[in-house]
Amino acid sequence: MDSTASLGSTALNTQPHLAHAPEWASVIERTYGHAPLYLTAVDADGQSGLLPAFVVRRPIVGTIVTSMPFLDGGGPCSASPMLADGLVERLFSEARRVGAGTVEIRSSARLGISWTPLEHKVNMLLELPADAADLWSGFDKGVRNQIRKAERAGLVVRSAGAEDLNAFYGVFAARMHELGSPVHALPFFKIIFDAFGDRARLMLVLKQNAVVGGLIALAARDTLVVPWASCATEYRADCPNMLLYWETLRLACGLGFRHFDFGRSTRNSGTYAFKRQWGAEERPLYWYTIPLRRSGHRRAHAEHEPTAARLASLWRHLPLTLTRQLGPRVRKYLVQ
Numbered sequence: 001m002d003s004t005a006s007l008g009s010t011a012l013n014t015q016p017h018l019a020h021a022p023e024w025a026s027v028i029e030r031t032y033g034h035a036p037l038y039l040t041a042v043d044a045d046g047q048s049g050l051l052p053a054f055v056v057r058r059p060i061v062g063t064i065v066t067s068m069p070f071l072d073g074g075g076p077c078s079a080s081p082m083l084a085d086g087l088v089e090r091l092f093s094e095a096r097r098v099g100a101g102t103v104e105i106r107s108s109a110r111l112g113i114s115w116t117p118l119e120h121k122v123n124m125l126l127e128l129p130a131d132a133a134d135l136w137s138g139f140d141k142g143v144r145n146q147i148r149k150a151e152r153a154g155l156v157v158r159s160a161g162a163e164d165l166n167a168f169y170g171v172f173a174a175r176m177h178e179l180g181s182p183v184h185a186l187p188f189f190k191i192i193f194d195a196f197g198d199r200a201r202l203m204l205v206l207k208q209n210a211v212v213g214g215l216i217a218l219a220a221r222d223t224l225v226v227p228w229a230s231c232a233t234e235y236r237a238d239c240p241n242m243l244l245y246w247e248t249l250r251l252a253c254g255l256g257f258r259h260f261d262f263g264r265s266t267r268n269s270g271t272y273a274f275k276r277q278w279g280a281e282e283r284p285l286y287w288y289t290i291p292l293r294r295s296g297h298r299r300a301h302a303e304h305e306p307t308a309a310r311l312a313s314l315w316r317h318l319p320l321t322l323t324r325q326l327g328p329r330v331r332k333y334l335v336q
């Protein structure tokens with residue numbers, strides 16, 4: 001059976017994720033030059049559907065079509081099962097047309113295709129009350145104590161904008177280096193703020209006027225999403241992450257958001273535990289990596305994990321200044 005053959009209807013994703021925001025078409029193309037491949041459909045009853053994707057032409061390893069690069073979500077968004085299935089089938093056709101060897105889809109709904117997705121990644125979502133005081137009262141003693149510890153250490157959080165991205169990027173790039181992960185280009189974040197306007201917000205945590213961490217939050221309908229966050233490791237004892245997230249959560253409540261999306265985590269990892277302590281709950285993610293030219297790709301995916309760990313270790317041992325220069329050139333092709 002062909003790996004893209006339908007097994008039935010796709011489980012519906014009727015609410016657009018941040019990844020479905022139209023701004024990404026220009027953000028990703030302007031930053032990295034990847035060509036957008038946005039598929040839309042309308043049926044006879046007037047129902048519509050959208051499947052956003054990009055064509056990523058990678059040197060040596062070949063072209064991939066992915067929905068969506070650099071983001072947690074993607075896949076079809078529609079209230080119609082027929083439209084959702086049709087959009088997925090069209091994506092495979094378009095991928096073959098542009099010469100892609102692989103299609104990747106990160107979906108919050110299981111697709112109706114004969115291919116088993118990876119399910120070890122989950123989104124962590126917190127339902128927000130109207131009053132932040134109700135959120136505070138629901139935290140356990142340990143969470144509240146860590147927030148107070150950060151305040152006693154002299155940390156403060158302030159809301160900022162694109163003009164302070166340089167300060168955030170210095171901390172973010174250093175932390176990505178420690179994790180062995182190539183960093184995004186600074187223009188990537190500046191273009192995001194330009195495209196999303198007042199729906200993008202930068203939150204910074206400071207100690208004695210020095211930026212020690214921060215996060216980028218983006219509004220998607222009734223949800224505030226945090227795709228990127230970092231704090232300097234040397235300040236870990238002061239719990240800057242705790243104060244940073246608490247002040248962002250409090251702001252989200254005050255602005256009337258109904259949900260707070262902490263972003264994806266590997267189930268039972270350290271970041272998963274960090275997000276769970278706030279009361280966030282799992283939302284499934286289905287990651288499909290589907291070869292168009294040969295079978296066995298899923299097995300190869302698992303075999304490459306030790307290689308990825310070795311590359312991360314090598315990256316950590318490179319000088320920070322070098323990784324800041326090389327990181328965006330590598331990150332361009334690392335679509336996860």
